[in-house]
Amino acid sequence: MLCWKVKIMNLNFNSPLFEVIRDEKKCVKCKLCVDQCSNKVHLYDEKKDIFKVDDMKCVNCHRCAVLCPTKALVIKKYSLEYRENAMWTDSAIKEIYKQSQTGGVLLSSMGNPNPFPVYWDKMLLNASQVTNPSIDPLREPMETKVMIGRKPEKLEFDSKGKLTTKMPPQVELSVPVMFAAMSYGAISKNAHEALARAADDLGICYNTGEGGLNKDFYKYGKSTVVQVASGRFGVHKEYLNAGVAIEIKIGQGAKPGIGGHLPGRKVGEDVSYTRMIPVGSDAISPAPHHDIYSIEDLRQLIFSLKEVTRYEKPIFVKIAAVHNAAAIASGTVRAGADAIVVDGFRGGTGAAPTRVRDNVGIPIELALASIDQRLREEGIRNQVSLLVSGSVRNSADIVKAIALGADAVCIGAAALIALGCHMCRACVSGKCNWGIATQDPELVKRLDPEVMHKRLVNLVSAWNYEIQELLGGMGINAVDSLRGNRLMLRGIGLNEKELEILGIKYAGE
Amino acid sequence: MLKEGEIRIPSGCAISGIIDKKGKRFSGEEIIKSIALMHERSNGLGGGFAAYGIYPQYKELYAFHIFYDNLSVKSQVEDFLAKHFEIESAGSIPTKSVPNIKDQPLIWRYFVSPKIYMSKEEVIDEDEFTSRCVIRINKEDKGAYVLSSGKNMGAFKGVGYPEDIGEFFMLDGYEAYMWTAHGRFPTNTPGWWGGAHPFTMLNWSVVHNGEISSYDANRRFVEMFGYKCTLQTDTEVITYLFDLLVRKHKMPMEKALKAVAAPFWDDIERESKEVQNELKSIRTVYASALINGPFSIVLGFAKGMIALNDRIKLRSLVAAEKGDRTYIASEESAIKIICENPDKIWSPKGGEAVIALLEGENNEPKF
Numbered sequence: 001m002l003c004w005k006v007k008i009m010n011l012n013f014n015s016p017l018f019e020v021i022r023d024e025k026k027c028v029k030c031k032l033c034v035d036q037c038s039n040k041v042h043l044y045d046e047k048k049d050i051f052k053v054d055d056m057k058c059v060n061c062h063r064c065a066v067l068c069p070t071k072a073l074v075i076k077k078y079s080l081e082y083r084e085n086a087m088w089t090d091s092a093i094k095e096i097y098k099q100s101q102t103g104g105v106l107l108s109s110m111g112n113p114n115p116f117p118v119y120w121d122k123m124l125l126n127a128s129q130v131t132n133p134s135i136d137p138l139r140e141p142m143e144t145k146v147m148i149g150r151k152p153e154k155l156e157f158d159s160k161g162k163l164t165t166k167m168p169p170q171v172e173l174s175v176p177v178m179f180a181a182m183s184y185g186a187i188s189k190n191a192h193e194a195l196a197r198a199a200d201d202l203g204i205c206y207n208t209g210e211g212g213l214n215k216d217f218y219k220y221g222k223s224t225v226v227q228v229a230s231g232r233f234g235v236h237k238e239y240l241n242a243g244v245a246i247e248i249k250i251g252q253g254a255k256p257g258i259g260g261h262l263p264g265r266k267v268g269e270d271v272s273y274t275r276m277i278p279v280g281s282d283a284i285s286p287a288p289h290h291d292i293y294s295i296e297d298l299r300q301l302i303f304s305l306k307e308v309t310r311y312e313k314p315i316f317v318k319i320a321a322v323h324n325a326a327a328i329a330s331g332t333v334r335a336g337a338d339a340i341v342v343d344g345f346r347g348g349t350g351a352a353p354t355r356v357r358d359n360v361g362i363p364i365e366l367a368l369a370s371i372d373q374r375l376r377e378e379g380i381r382n383q384v385s386l387l388v389s390g391s392v393r394n395s396a397d398i399v400k401a402i403a404l405g406a407d408a409v410c411i412g413a414a415a416l417i418a419l420g421c422h423m424c425r426a427c428v429s430g431k432c433n434w435g436i437a438t439q440d441p442e443l444v445k446r447l448d449p450e451v452m453h454k455r456l457v458n459l460v461s462a463w464n465y466e467i468q469e470l471l472g473g474m475g476i477n478a479v480d481s482l483r484g485n486r487l488m489l490r491g492i493g494l495n496e497k498e499l500e501i502l503g504i505k506y507a508g509e
Numbered sequence: 510m511l512k513e514g515e516i517r518i519p520s521g522c523a524i525s526g527i528i529d530k531k532g533k534r535f536s537g538e539e540i541i542k543s544i545a546l547m548h549e550r551s552n553g554l555g556g557g558f559a560a561y562g563i564y565p566q567y568k569e570l571y572a573f574h575i576f577y578d579n580l581s582v583k584s585q586v587e588d589f590l591a592k593h594f595e596i597e598s599a600g601s602i603p604t605k606s607v608p609n610i611k612d613q614p615l616i617w618r619y620f621v622s623p624k625i626y627m628s629k630e631e632v633i634d635e636d637e638f639t640s641r642c643v644i645r646i647n648k649e650d651k652g653a654y655v656l657s658s659g660k661n662m663g664a665f666k667g668v669g670y671p672e673d674i675g676e677f678f679m680l681d682g683y684e685a686y687m688w689t690a691h692g693r694f695p696t697n698t699p700g701w702w703g704g705a706h707p708f709t710m711l712n713w714s715v716v717h718n719g720e721i722s723s724y725d726a727n728r729r730f731v732e733m734f735g736y737k738c739t740l741q742t743d744t745e746v747i748t749y750l751f752d753l754l755v756r757k758h759k760m761p762m763e764k765a766l767k768a769v770a771a772p773f774w775d776d777i778e779r780e781s782k783e784v785q786n787e788l789k790s791i792r793t794v795y796a797s798a799l800i801n802g803p804f805s806i807v808l809g810f811a812k813g814m815i816a817l818n819d820r821i822k823l824r825s826l827v828a829a830e831k832g833d834r835t836y837i838a839s840e841e842s843a844i845k846i847i848c849e850n851p852d853k854i855w856s857p858k859g860g861e862a863v864i865a866l867l868e869g870e871n872n873e874p875k876f
C-alpha cells in the first residue's frame with residue numbers, strides 16, 4: 001500500500017471552531033469549569049489568579065456553560081471567517097488543512113449534519129372533521145401497542161372454528177418505539193443501564209449493539225434485543241438467549257459498506273470482558289460478515305441463530321438505506337428475517353469516516369416508502385415487521401413513519417439527547433463530558449442511571465401521548481390503522497417524483 | 510369533476526335491513542318504507558337496495574346487473590361475457606319512469622354460468638373466476654359497471670333518494686327473504702349511478718354508514734391479495750376485506766368479525782388463556798384488516814346478514830326482532846314504522862355483531 005504520510009510538527013493552519021467567552025463580572029472563580037471540561041479548555045493560573053482558555057480544544061458540548069453556577073460562560077462560533085465563497089466553504093478548507101497536516105482519514109461522529117432535505121418536514125398530517133369525528137384519547141381507549149415479528153400469510157381454523165396455526169414469536173412493544181442499537185464500548189455502561197431500565201419500565205426494548213452484553217444487564221432480558229454484527233464481539237449461546245430478539249447487523253446508515261472501529265483506548269477491563277477481546281486492543285468489525293457473501297449465507301446465519309434459540313425469538317436484520325434497499329429488503333424477508341430494521345443516511349454513529357457518513361446512503365423516508373411499496377407489490381409486506389431509524393426526532397416523525405408503512409421506529413440520537421447529549425459530535429474522542437460516549441470512569445460517573453432512565457421514560461411517555469393525540473385527531477384509535485395509511489399524509493414543497501416515491505398526494509389535493 | 514374512483518368522496522348515510530330467518534320471501538315494499546323514513550339522512554344523490562332470494566328459477570346461475578353508458582360499451586362487454594360465460598338469459602331490467610330519477614344508464618341483467626376452462630391460470634374455482642371477470646370489466650371497460658354478480662340475489666341502485674330508486678326499479682314486484690337498503694349523503698358527487706350503494710361482490714353486499722379512517726391501510730392490505738379498489742369507497746374495501754377473510758382465507762365469520770372490529774388489547778388480557786391466544790393471533794396477523802373510525806354496516810350474504818358497529822360506536826345502529834324476522838336500521842323509527850311492536854329492540858354495543866342467519870345455517874366459511 002502506498003503511504004506517504006509525514007509528520008508535520010509546528011505548522012497548523014487551523015483556527016478554533018468555537019470561542020469560549022467568560023463574563024468576568026459574573027464569574028465567581030469556583031473553577032467548576034476547569035474540573036468539568038475533559039478537553040482541558042479551561043485552565044486556572046494560581047499565581048496570577050486568572051483563567052486561561054484554549055479555544056482550539058473546545059468542542060462546544062455546553063458542559064461548562066450549563067453547569068456554571070452564575071452562567072458566566074458562553075460558547076460562540078469562532079468569528080474568524082474566510083472570505084465568502086459558496087464553493088470553498090469553511091469546512092471544505094479546514095478539512096484540507098487537517099488532512100494535509102495528518103495524512104489521515106477524516107472521522108466524524110453522530111449523523112450526517114449536512115443540509116439535505118428532511119422529508120419528515122415536507123409531509124403534513126390529516127385530521128378529521130364533520131364527516132368523521134376525531135377521538136379524544138382522554139376519554140376513549142387509544143391503542144399504540146405493536147407486535148414485531150413474522151406473521152403467517154393467514155390463520156387456519158379447524159372445522160370447529162378453533163385456531164390451529166401456531167404463531168411465530170413476537171416482540172410486544174407498548175409504544176411503537178425502540179432504543180436503537182448502541183454498543184457498550186461506544187457508549188458507557190451507565191448510558192446502557194439507563195436505556196435498559198427505561199425500556200423495561202416502558203414495555204419496549206433497547207438494543208445491545210455489537211459489543212456484547214454486560215453481565216449486570218441480563219436481568220433486563222425481556223426488554224433487550226441482542227445484536228450480532230460482523231465482529232461477533234461478545235457473542236455466545238447465553239448472550240443469544242438473553243434477550244427477546246436477535247438483530248443481525250448487516251449495515252448501518254452512518255457508514256453503509258464499511259465495518260466498525262472501537263479504538264483500543266475505549267477498551268478497558270470491563271469492555272474487554274464483555275466483548276471477549278484483550279484490554280486495549282482495537283475492536284474492528286469487518287465490512288462484511290466473513291460468513292455472508294450472498295443472500296443464501298444470510299439465510300444460513302438467520303437459521304443458525306433460530307436453532308440456537310429454539311425458534312423462540314424473532315430474528316431482525318438491520319440494513320442501511322442505500323439505493324437498492326427495496327430489493328435487499330425483499331431478499332432479506334425471503335431469507336427468513338422476521339423483521340427488517342432500515343437505518344437511514346442520517347443515522348448516528350460513534351465514529352465513521354466523514355466522507356462515508358456524509359455521502360453514502362439515502363434518506364430513510366424515501367427508503368421506507370419504497371421498501372414498504374415493494375414488499376406490498378410482492379405480497380409479503382404483511383409477513384414481516386418493518387422498523388426504521390436514523391433521524392427520528394419526535395412523535396410527529398414517528399406518526400409519519402408509520403403512515404408511510406413502518407411498524408415502529410428506533411431512536412438513537414433522540415434517546416442520547418434525553419440523557420444529556422448536547423450534539424457536539426465529538427464522541428470519537430472518547431471524552432464525552434456528559435458521560436455518554438466515553439469509558440473514562442470519572443466521566444461515566446456523571447451520568448446517573450437512576451435519574452437518567454427516568455428522563456427516557458418521560459420522553460417516550462410524552463411522545464406516546466402525542467402519538468395518541470395525533471391518532472385521535474385522525475379518527476383512529478389503534479396504531480394498526482395508521483400503518484401504511486398514506487392517505488393521512490400530504491406533501492409540501494416536493495416534486496412529482498418525490499411524491500411518487502413517497503406514494504402521497506400534494507397538500508390541497 | 511372527477512368520477513367516483515378517481516377521487517374519494519366522504520358521505521353520511523342511512524342504512525336498513527330485514528331478514529326472514531325461515532327464508533319466507535316478501536316484497537320490497539317494507540324496506541322502501543323503512544329507508545324512506547330516514548329521508549333526511551340522504552340528500553338525493555344516491556340510494557340502493559340488495560335483495561336475496563329474488564331469482565329462485567335461476568338460483569344456480571350468477572346474476573349480473575350491469576350499467577352501460579352507451580351501446581358500444583354494451584356490445585364490447587357482451588363480447589367479453591360471451592367468451593367467458595354461458596349466457597342463459599339476457600334482457601334489460603324493467604323500470605318505470607319516476608319524476609325525480611333522471612339520466613339513467615342502460616340497465617341490463619344476465620344469468621350466466623362461467624366457462625371456467627377459459628381461465629389461463631391453475632385451478633381457480635367458479636367464484637374466483639367470476640369475481641376476476643367482474644373486477645376486469647369494472648376496471649377496463651369504461652362506461653360499463655357491474656353492480657351485482659351473485660347468485661339468486663341482485664343490487665338495484667342509482668342517483669336519487671332511495672325510495673324513488675325503489676319505485677323506479679319496481680321493487681314491490683320482487684320477493685326476497687332478505688333486503689338491505691342504503692340512502693346516501695355524499696359531500697359531493699358527480700352523480701354517477703355506479704357510485705351509489707350497496708356495493709356488491711359475488712354474494713356479498715355491503716351497506717355502510719360512516720367514513721372509515723383506516724381506509725388506505727385497509728386498501729393497501731387487500732390490494733396485496735390481488736384486489737383492486739377502483740371505486741375508492743369504504744363499502745368497496747369492506748366488501749373485499751370480508752371476501753378475503755371469509756372466502757379466500759376461509760376464516761369462520763365470527764373470527765373475521767374479531768379482525769375487522771378487533772377487541773381492545775385490554776379486553777383481550779381479561780380473557781382465558783386460550784381465547785387470549787386466539788384473539789391475539791387474529792389481531793397480530795390481521796392488524797391491517799381492523800376497520801377504524803365511525804361505521805355501521807350491514808353485510809349481506811346468501812346465508813343471512815350481519816350488522817356491525819365500530820369498536821367505540823361512533824355511528825347509530827339499532828336492531829330488533831319479531832317472530833322470524835330480524836330488523837336493522839340507523840334509527841329506531843325506521844324499524845318501528847314497519848314493525849310496530851317488536852319482541853325485542855336494542856342498540857348493539859360497539860364492536861358487537863348482530864348475526865341473523867337463515868335457520869339451519871351455521872357460520873362456516875361458505876358464504
Ligand code: SF4
Nearest residue numbers: 037058059061062064
Ligand atoms: S469542550 Fe465543553 S466543557 Fe469544555 S469548554 Fe467547550 S463547551 Fe465547555
Ligand code: SF4
Nearest residue numbers: 421422424425427432
Ligand atoms: S454523546 Fe457526548 S460526545 Fe457524543 S455528541 Fe453527545 S455530548 Fe457530544
